[in-house]
Amino acid sequence: MSALPQVAVIAAADLDRAIGRNNAIPWHIRDDMRRFRELTMGKIMLMGRRTFESLGCRCLPGRSSVVLTSDLSLGERYHVRCFTSAAEALDTLTRESSGELMIIGGGKVYAELLPFASRLYFTRVLTRIMDADTFFPPFEDTFTLEAETRVEAGVQNDFPCLFQDYVRKGDC
Numbered sequence: 295m296s297a298l299p300q301v302a303v304i305a306a307a308d309l310d311r312a313i314g315r316n317n318a319i320p321w322h323i324r325d326d327m328r329r330f331r332e333l334t335m336g337k338i339m340l341m342g343r344r345t346f347e348s349l350g351c352r353c354l355p356g357r358s359s360v361v362l363t364s365d366l367s368l369g370e371r372y373h374v375r376c377f378t379s380a381a382e383a384l385d386t387l388t389r390e391s392s393g394e395l396m397i398i399g400g401g402k403v404y405a406e407l408l409p410f411a412s413r414l415y416f417t418r419v420l421t422r423i424m425d426a427d428t429f430f431p432p433f434e435d436t437f438t439l440e441a442e443t444r445v446e447a448g449v450q451n452d453f454p455c456l457f458q459d460y461v462r463k464g465d466c
């Protein structure tokens with residue numbers, strides 16, 4: 295068992311690994327929102343400034359929100375903890391965290407911090423979004439699928455999707 299808590303990434307992406315369009319998530323999948331809530335509850339969530347803005351510049355209840363930005367005045371304006379360095383954020387937050395440190399996006403932050411994650415909670419949305427402008431990095435060569443559950447489309451789920459739990463190769 296490692297001495298420090300694990301770094302985990304949580305993301306939802308389409309078949310082309312698209313995750314966003316116009317600083318919003320391009321689907322509504324209620325079951326995925328529920329999974330996100332369950333997996334992040336009680337934990338520290340680290341995100342980029344644009345993702346924080348996409349959440350309406352508010353902290354989600356029951357979790358500690360932390361934002362990466364070069365503009366520390368954001369912290370004062372929205373009463374949110376900020377870091378200007380990803381390395382410093384990872385170092386400080388893994389020391390403080392009693393559970394997993396959750397990296398929740400967006401594209402820039404995933405690309406920077408996925409290499410430090412030992413676990414990936416991934417939702418594969420079974421569609422192809424037109425005009426997506428933000429993507430999740432390739433990961434299939436470095437992570438192994440541990441578990442998968444299929445969820446069907448419905449009134450509250452725009453598309454069918456797969457809830458997938460991955461671990462970094464070599465960690466299992």
Ligand SMILES: NC(=O)c1ccc[n+]([C@@H]2O[C@H](COP(=O)([O-])OP(=O)(O)OC[C@H]3O[C@@H](n4cnc5c(N)ncnc54)[C@H](OP(=O)(O)O)[C@@H]3O)[C@@H](O)[C@H]2O)c1
Pocket residue numbers: 304305306307312313314315316317318319341342343344345346348362363364365377378379380381398399400401402403404406428
């Ligand atoms: N599908 C999903 O699971 C999911 C999850 C989250 C977000 N998203 C989507 O992803 C999109 C947003 O992603 P994005 O790539 O545009 O932005 P982002 O990663 O959310 O935020 C980028 C910003 O974070 C700050 N930042 C990142 N790394 C930093 C570092 N090392 N040091 C200091 N600051 C750093 C910078 O802010 P400053 O410019 O202030 O310096 C940068 O401009 C949206 O469409 C959102 O809806 C999708």
